Amino acid sequence: MNEPRVRRDFSDGPLCLSGRGVTKVFGLGDKKTVAVDHVDFDFHEGEFVSIVGESGSGKTTLSKMLLGLLNPTEGEILFQGKPRDISSGRKKREYWKGIQAIFQDPFSSYNVFHKIDSVLLDCINMRGGRALSREKKIEMMTEACSFVNLKFAELTNKYPFELSGGQMQRLMIARIFLLKPRILLADEPTSMVDACSRATILDMLLELRNETGMTIIFITHDIGLAYYISDTVYIMEHGRFVESGPADKVILNPQAAYTKRLISDVPKIHEEWDLSTVDLKAEE
Amino acid sequence: MKNTLRQVFHSSKFLVGFIIFALILLTVWLYPLLINPGNPLEMIGVGTFAKPGTYVSLYDAVNTRTETLRLPDADDKRVAYLLSDADRVAMIEWFGIMDIDVSELDATDTDALLDLWFENYDPAIKPKGMTQARRNFFKRLDKSIRQIRSADTLKVMHPEEDELVERSSITKTDYVNVGDVANVKLLPLGTDNFGRDVLKELVSATGTSIVIGLIAGVVATLIGLTLGLLAGYVGGLVDDVIMFITNIFTVIPSFVLLILISYSIGQEQRGASVVALVIGFTSWTWTARSVRSQVISLRNRDHVNLSKLSGHSLVRIIVTDILPYIASYVVMAFILQVSSGILSEAQLSLLGLGPKTTVTPTLGLMMNWAMLYSAHTNGSWWAYFPVILTITLISFSLNLMNTGLDQVFNPTLRD
Numbered sequence: 001m002n003e004p005r006v007r008r009d010f011s012d013g014p015l016c017l018s019g020r021g022v023t024k025v026f027g028l029g030d031k032k033t034v035a036v037d038h039v040d041f042d043f044h045e046g047e048f049v050s051i052v053g054e055s056g057s058g059k060t061t062l063s064k065m066l067l068g069l070l071n072p073t074e075g076e077i078l079f080q081g082k083p084r085d086i087s088s089g090r091k092k093r094e095y096w097k098g099i100q101a102i103f104q105d106p107f108s109s110y111n112v113f114h115k116i117d118s119v120l121l122d123c124i125n126m127r128g129g130r131a132l133s134r135e136k137k138i139e140m141m142t143e144a145c146s147f148v149n150l151k152f153a154e155l156t157n158k159y160p161f162e163l164s165g166g167q168m169q170r171l172m173i174a175r176i177f178l179l180k181p182r183i184l185l186a187d188e189p190t191s192m193v194d195a196c197s198r199a200t201i202l203d204m205l206l207e208l209r210n211e212t213g214m215t216i217i218f219i220t221h222d223i224g225l226a227y228y229i230s231d232t233v234y235i236m237e238h239g240r241f242v243e244s245g246p247a248d249k250v251i252l253n254p255q256a257a258y259t260k261r262l263i264s265d266v267p268k269i270h271e272e273w274d275l276s277t278v279d280l281k282a283e284e
Numbered sequence: 285m286k287n288t289l290r291q292v293f294h295s296s297k298f299l300v301g302f303i304i305f306a307l308i309l310l311t312v313w314l315y316p317l318l319i320n321p322g323n324p325l326e327m328i329g330v331g332t333f334a335k336p337g338t339y340v341s342l343y344d345a346v347n348t349r350t351e352t353l354r355l356p357d358a359d360d361k362r363v364a365y366l367l368s369d370a371d372r373v374a375m376i377e378w379f380g381i382m383d384i385d386v387s388e389l390d391a392t393d394t395d396a397l398l399d400l401w402f403e404n405y406d407p408a409i410k411p412k413g414m415t416q417a418r419r420n421f422f423k424r425l426d427k428s429i430r431q432i433r434s435a436d437t438l439k440v441m442h443p444e445e446d447e448l449v450e451r452s453s454i455t456k457t458d459y460v461n462v463g464d465v466a467n468v469k470l471l472p473l474g475t476d477n478f479g480r481d482v483l484k485e486l487v488s489a490t491g492t493s494i495v496i497g498l499i500a501g502v503v504a505t506l507i508g509l510t511l512g513l514l515a516g517y518v519g520g521l522v523d524d525v526i527m528f529i530t531n532i533f534t535v536i537p538s539f540v541l542l543i544l545i546s547y548s549i550g551q552e553q554r555g556a557s558v559v560a561l562v563i564g565f566t567s568w569t570w571t572a573r574s575v576r577s578q579v580i581s582l583r584n585r586d587h588v589n590l591s592k593l594s595g596h597s598l599v600r601i602i603v604t605d606i607l608p609y610i611a612s613y614v615v616m617a618f619i620l621q622v623s624s625g626i627l628s629e630a631q632l633s634l635l636g637l638g639p640k641t642t643v644t645p646t647l648g649l650m651m652n653w654a655m656l657y658s659a660h661t662n663g664s665w666w667a668y669f670p671v672i673l674t675i676t677l678i679s680f681s682l683n684l685m686n687t688g689l690d691q692v693f694n695p696t697l698r699d
Contacts, residue, residue, distance in 0.1 A: 069589055093595040100593055103586040111587045113608040122594045 007231050007247060010044035015081050016183055016215050017066065017099075018042040022075035024061050035061040037239035038075065043232075045182070046213045048206070050226035050247070052262065053236030059219045060104075062236070063187045066217065067101055068092055080182075097126065100181040104188040106168035110160035116171065117156055120144065123178035144174040148204055166197030173204050183215045184208070190225070202229055223259075224266045227251045235259045291692050298688025304681035308674075312491040320481070324488035324645055328469075329479025332657060333664040336474040336482075341467035346440055348465050350458040358456065363394055366432050371425055375401055378422060381411045394432075401429060474666045476650070477657035482666055489645040490674055493626050496560040496646065497678075500625030503564025505618045508571025513602050515572070516579025523576075530572050538566040542628065546637040556639040556646060563628045571617050578610045612693040616686050623682040630675055647675050 024036040036058045043049050053059050064070040065077065068086045077084045079095070086092045103109045110119065120141045124130075129137065138152070145152040148170040160168060169189055176184055186205060190198040206229065209216050220226055226233050226247065233250045235243040235258060242256040254260045292298055316324075372391045379386050382404050389396060407423050442451040462468055473482035515526035545562050546554060582588065583606070591605045607614075626647070632638050633648025634655065641649055650671045654660065659667035 064589075067589075067593065069592065089597070092592075096593050096595055101589070103590065105586060109586040109590055111591065111605050111608075114604070122596075126595050 009246065010047040010231060013044040013046065015042055015078070016045045017080075017217075018078045019066075020076050020078070022062070022065060022077060023073050024058075024065060024070065025073045034239055036065065036072075039236075039239070039241050041234060041241065041244070043183075043215055043217060045215055046209070047232055048209055048216050048218065048230045049232045049234065050218045050220060050230035051234045051236055052220055052223050052226045054221055054262070057236045058239040059221075059236055060187055061239075063101070063185050063217070063219055066185055067099060068095055097179075098181055099183040099185065100176055100179050101185040101187060102169070102172045102176065102189045105192050106165050106172060107161075107192070109172060110168065112159060112161055114160075115156075116158050116160060116163075117141070119160075119171070119175060120178060123175050127179060140178065144177045145171075147177045148174045149200070150174065166193045166200070169193055169197065169201055170204070173201065173208065177208065180212055181214060183217065185217045185219070187219045188221070189218075191221070205229070222266070223251065223262045235262065288692075292689060295688040295692050297691065298685050301681040301684030301686075301688060304677060305685065308490060308678060308681070309494070312487055312494065315487045316484070320484050320487075322484070324485045325480060325642075327479045328481060329475040331479060332475075332477040333659065333662065333667060334471060334475040334479070335664070336472055336666050337470075338462070339469045339471060340462060340465050344466040345460050346452070346454065348460040350454075350460055352455075352457050353459045354457055362456075363432055366428050367394065371428070372397060374422070374425060375429075379404060381414070398429065398433060401426075402433070473670055474664070476667045477653055477659070482650075482670065485645045485650060486647075486670055486674060489647045489650050489671070490678070492556050492644045493629055493647040493675075494622075494678065496556055496563070496629045497622040497626035499557060499560035500563035500567065500628070501618050501622035503561060504568040504621045504625070505571055505614065507565070508568035508617070509575055509614055511568070512572040512575025513579055513606060516576040517583050517602055517606060518598070519580075519583075526572070527576070530569050533566075533569045534573070538569070539628070539631070541566050542632060543635065543637055546632055551640050554637075554639050556644055559629060559632065559639050560625065563625050563632075567621060567624060567628070571614075571621065574617065575610060575614065578613055579606055582606055582609055612689065616689050616693075619682050619686045619689070623679050623686075626675065626678055647671050 019039060019041050021038045021040065022036060023034070023038050026033045026035055039062065051059050051062065061070065065072050068084070079098070084095065086095050121137065123144075124132065124137055124140055129140070132140075141156075142152040145155065150167060150170055155163070155171070160171075163171065169192075172189070184205075189205075190201050193201065202225070205216055205218070208214065218226065218230060223233075230247050233244065233247045234241050235250065235256060237256075237258045243250055243254065243259050250259065251263060254263060293302075316322075369391075375397060376386055376389070376391060379389075379400060384400070384404060389400065391397070405422070405426055407419075407426065410419065436456050438454045439450050440452045440454065442449045471481055471483070473486065476482050476485065511526050511530065515523040515530075542562060545566070546559065549558060549562070588601060588605050591601050596604075629638060629646060630648035630651060633646055634651050636652055638648045638652065639646055641653075651668055654664075654668035654671070657667075659665075
């Protein structure tokens with residue numbers, strides 16, 4: 001792996017998304033599950049944030065709440081410093097112009113009955129380009145595809161299932177390129193694609209951030225990946241943030257036992273894999 | 285779409301079901317058009333339950349040019365028709381009553397039997413202990429036996445003369461060509477209790493019943509689909525209210541509801557389409573429930589979330605992101621609803637709560653008529669058996685199509 005990038009400190013920059021005491025509880029009574037438990041966070045504009053945690057730690061639930069697909073049971077989410085208001089369909093649509101997502105599984109992210117063109121055309125329409133000429137739209141779609149190293153001419157009139165997983169995920173990034181939201185929520189976008197595609201996708205995300213200055217909230221279970229890519233890292237365990245801060249500080253000098261365990265769980269090429277920290281009881 | 289259709293028609297089960305159903309539809313369409321036009325409820329016969337076969341006008345046959353044919357087995361056939369084995373047993377029974385020794389007699393020897401009969405039978409004799417009905421039976425038997433020994437020639441009298449004048453005579457060797465007889469009527473399934481052509485009635489009834497099934501299926505599927513999609517996708521309070529209503533309808537036995545509604549509408553107002561609507565309005569519940577559960581499993585899929593993030597409206601998400609994914613399921617549910625609609629109509633009509641009886645025949649009404657006029661007890665199988673067979677065939681073909689579709693769309697069911 002390359003040397004970690006030069007990181008920037010965003011802690012003084014303008015806030016774009018923050019939360020206070022955000023909680024999500026599923027079920028009632030005996031079946032009550034606290035998925036996200038009173039978390040606080042501050043994401044700044046242009047920041048590359050990683051939320052790291054193992055499966056079931058509540059990462060995806062948190063991301064759905066950030067997207068406004070789930071309502072928090074408790075707590076408050078602030079969007080650009082003001083309390084977020086997504087009470088009506090119109091307000092939600094307005095909010096989604098500023099926040100978009102890439103999901104984990106590219107194979108289930110597309111409506112298989114629609115051609116690829118319609119996915120991209122939707123984005124142009126959403127950005128107010130409904131009245132543009134057909135040629136202009138094709139030009140925009142071609143540009144978006146070439147940004148992610150895809151050829152629009154080869155994709156047009158194809159169905160999503162005719163593409164490979166990596167191509168589908170890159171097309172998702174092309175969608176983001178067209179939408180240019182202020183915030184991008186990437187929920188494990190690389191976990192379903194092979195290692196080669198993974199590096200390409202990460203580079204594209206970074207490029208997107210550098211070009212448009214969007215905030216990227218990157219959700220992953222892979223702390224190595226988070227270290228490589230992010231400015232700030234939040235470590236999540238059982239619905240809580242156990243540690244957070246600049247990536248260098250958190251990963252090179254971890255304080256919480258859970259963070260240390262996550263770091264030692266990363267397989268390494270040149271040294272023996274340390275499994276001593278694995279909590280076998282917890283695994284059971 | 286094209287590939288899906290090709291795949292569907294590749295399934296042998298679906299194909300067989302489809303062919304049977306298509307043949308039934310084709311018959312319903314072409315039979316009245318080409319072969320047997322006219323009102324299916326026209327009473328062509330006087331008297332009940334004429335058995336299946338070709339009917340030749342006797343009057344026209346007499347007036348048709350005859351040919352003489354000497355067929356070697358003609359007499360045997362005539363005797364066999366007039367004197368059955370049961371009749372021979374009855375004759376020997378009479379000889380027993382008369383105390384005649386029949387140990388030497390061969391029951392198959394027609395001449396000996398007839399000689400003995402003419403010597404010993406006298407309708408005036410009233411054997412002890414024999415009922416009037418049994419004596420009448422022997423009188424009828426005697427009449428039929430006498431025809432065997434009657435003269436070779438029948439006389440046809442002139443109808444308009446005062447005294448008997450011979451117009452023509454018919455001998456046992458006279459034959460007419462059926463093609464020459466002016467009036468020949470083929471009744472492949474005979475007539476029913478009102479003297480109506482059963483086949484013509486059956487074809488018309490099949491058409492009506494399929495229409496009833498389709499209307500009931502469309503109504504039930506539309507209601508069930510709409511409620512299921514709304515309940516499943518919107519969730520929350522909407523889901524609670526819709527499921528509350530659905531559960532109430534599920535708990536009330538729909539057939540009882542159907543009977544009560546049919547009864548309260550009254551015979552006069554109950555046309556075929558009204559009955560179809562009533563069936564549709566009482567059978568949507570399970571479509572609603574199953575569509576709802578399918579939608580719930582779909583509504584949290586990523587493509588639906590993505591569609592939401594793209595700012596699509598509720599209706600658009602339901603129509604473009606949910607409906608296509610459950611379309612195959614809805615088609616299968618619709619097929620089953622059509623099938624059960626046809627069966628429900630048959631059940632209702634059998635109870636006398638079907639469409640009014642004077643306008644169009646339905647499969648259920650035909651069963652009802654056959655039952656009311658005891659076709660099953662007097663051996664008139666042609667009045668009800670073809671109807672049962674048709675209902676079974678329609679139901680079978682629809683269910684076969686459903687199973688075929690199920691195997692295409694749920695690959696785990698393929699064997």
